[in-house]
Amino acid sequence: MAQAAPVLNHSKPLKHGHNVKRHTGLMDWITTVDHKKIAILYLWAGGLFFGIGGLEAILIRIQLIKPMNTFLNAQLFNELITMHGTTMIFLGVMPIIFALMNAVIPLQIGARDVAFPFLNALGFWTFLFGGLLLNLSWVMGGAPDAGWTAYAPLSTSTYSTTHGVDFYTIGLQIAGLGTLIGGINFLATIITMRAPGMSYMRMPMFAWTTFITSAIILFAFPAITVGLVLLTFDRILGANFFEVGAGGNPVLWQHIFWIFGHPEVYILILPAFGIISEIIPTFSRKRLFGYSSMVFATILIAFLGFMVWAHHMFTTGLGPVANALFSVSTMLIAVPTGIKIFNWLFTMWGGQVRFTTPNLFAAGFIPTFTMGGVTGVMLASAPADFQFHDTYFVVAHFHYVIVGGLVLGLFGGLHYWWPKMFGRMLSEKLGKWTFWTFILGFHMTFFVQHFLGLMGMQRRVFTYLPNQQFDLLNLISTIGAGLMGVGTIIFLTNVFLTSRKPVGALDDPWEDGRTLEWSIPSPPPEYNFKQTPLVRGIDALWKEKTAGNKGMTPAEPVGSIHMPSATALPFVMSVGIFIAGLGFMFSRDDFGNAFMSFIFNNYIVTAIGLLITFGSMVLRSVFDDHGWHIEPEELEEG
Amino acid sequence: MIAVFGLILLTGCGRADLSALRPQGPAAETSYGLMKLSITIMVIVLLIVFSIAAFVMIRFRRKPGQSEIPEQVEGSIKLEILWTVIPLILVVVLAVPTVKAVFAAGNDHWNDKNAIKVKVTGHQYWWEFEYPDYGITTAQDLVIPKGKDIAFELKTADVIHSFWVPSLSGKLDTNPAGTINRFSFSAPNEGVYRGKCAELCGPSHGLMEFKVKSVSEEAFQKWVDGMKKPAAVLLEDPALAKTFKDQCLKCHAVGDQGISVGPNLTGIGSREAIAGILINDDSGVEGASVEENLKTWLHDPKSVKPNNLMPSPKDLGLTDEEIDGIAHYLANYKLN
Structure with a gap:
């Protein structure tokens, strides 16, 4: 025509x-609706906040390096722990997850963009401005200081008198809008835009976990939206949802927060499961073992994830019936998670495992995440949790899951898809240095914290008395945190050095790529696929390779490609x-x-x-x- | 990792009066028992996962020149069932004693005639202990008779705190009115145990410590009698006595005098710590003498506990000599 x-x-x-x-320079980035460029925006913005959160962590660890330290004062310490948690979760790792989803998902399902490119850009910008607003608190009268959980009454205007918590409620509200928009967009994209032949049960595992994660976002984020509105109204308009004196109930906040907060944990970890499920088969040269049980395990985890929120509240005093029910439902999550671990191990079984940097991260992920998983089951036992709760044992547990699980997964994913995103291979040598310093520092930092908790050190304390046998373990922990910082700096160096090299990565730079993103150039042209590919099985590209074909069979003739306008x-x-x-x-x-x-x-x-x-x-x-x-x-x- | 683990073994399992790993009472024993059971199960799981991981990562490394395509195994229903059923069994093994212990912990002894009732109130940043059956109120040091069930009712005067004595029991939150909690524990042996606030409650959250003193039945009775006695001569110097009464007793109580807005000071000289955090230890190992600690506290309470509500005596117009005099008096105000 x-x-x-x-x-x-x-x-x-x-x-x-x-x-x-078409725009160039800065205007190009401000107006882009291309999922690949939005991915890069998410990566830089998320990386920036990840860096800020990391610096906050280092300051926290310096304060705790010895007993009765006076490096930071108590108020500043509380602001730092609040901002560290909030920044890392909402502004650090979630945007990097969205970066990988944006960079990879349309390519993996053979689409030319996401379903709603305009919304995609809107999601990024609301996240960024929400994050900026939250961090402005540092220079506008004080950061939020009530913990990332913002429990009332501590977070009400009676006890937190600066604007800190207002920055928290409104900043997160705006950033959360972006997440919700992103989640809805990926749901629509995966439902409607898969290439011909790609049935649900032929989708790559990362597409599956993105799909399920987006569904969790759709159901979990409205809860925090409501909670934040209520807290905002309490603080700014003088409402009484959590004001005890006026008939409000602070335990209500805990329920609302954790009805969102627990599924949030799975919003974070499921994408990492997906990334690991891509890396391990590629570098084992084998298909994912037990694909369908992996899919159902993912769905089951997401479902159970909504049934367990009160395990964060065992010591709130909900009574034995609630505590017993939530104990058992929480333990059940171990079953689908275990299925995943064994399927990864058996994917490697009989394969030809190559320890490239991405696969090193994946290999480090499995034992590390398992350790975080088993302490999770220990925490599920309510009477034991009466001891664990709000101690460094919990701090160790969730860092094993979020850093040992998610962050290792993200590092693996970034090294794995970097050539696809930027057309340049990250240095393998520096990548391996990143891995070893980071994982060693990680275990040093957090392994000892299990024992600190059991020995009586509660979390969120700005200092501690000497003679409690906490000193040595805290010192080890702080040194470990420094080592993690070194690992991150090596990674940044790697990124910088790589960016100075010419673009030259092959379409399939790891040689054993199995999924559609490896069938197109690195980086892909703005329309991704000149011709939409025909998918003839799971691991679509691998199937064509083993059939002796050079690339994908097109599902359509070459024709004009409809593109969304920049705005x-x-x-x-x-x-x-x-x-x-x-x-x-x-x-x-x-x-x-x-x-x-x-x-x-x-x-x-x-x-x-x-x-x-x-x-x-x-x-x-x-x-x-x-x-x-x-x-x-x-x-x-x- | 091994080196780190070795270091931890060297440091032991923490102090007997503080560590959840060295339980000193039945409630903490229950938690510890479940910890041991769950750790055992989890170590077995970890060993299995680590061994398989180590095996596949070593055995199935790609060898140089290896180019044939490995067999593309779809999966194995038998294996999937195996690693679904075995974890399920392990979950049941842990769930049954968990549920039992949860319901046992729900038994609060509040209506048990033999139990000692204590109403605990959390304040930013101190603990108030009221004994309704005896009509006495104290702060920071919770004195209990050994072996008896102590029935607690927990509430807060401000934000949420959490009442935790790791070596005796797990923690429970102090909530505002409407969601008041009850639980109980006991201490079979005499001794002093360290307690902590475990829920973020403001800048001095980390300093909101307290002590549990488990004493013999007779000593407990003597302590109760001492607490009930009217306060002895306030201070010998009448001018200082007036200052003490006009300033300190506007918020604090000693014996039958003053009011209980701030911590009750009756017998403060025989407490284990000042302000819960300055440990009284004449040997100087863990802290300083009572009098020294009182002076530190009274000269500048905010520097000891940031953001606490006590006004600095200096701001109230007390001179250094007056402060030292009051510290001296309080240090020697003991219950005998």
């Missing part, structure tokens, strides 16, 4: 397209929400300046922010943008 235009270049409008909107609206909408959030937060403040007080106290700033956001929505609705096309002739040009 397309007639060849006499001259083809990117600046000229094509026949039936709208204007091709700055998602960015502008997020700026609007950011302004509205700040305005709302300070709506009750006295600025000692008539003008400032006037515009804040009358919600004028909030209104301006909302006007920007809703105005952008109106623009988006009124002016249709049908996107543009890349014509076959252009494809031939390469």
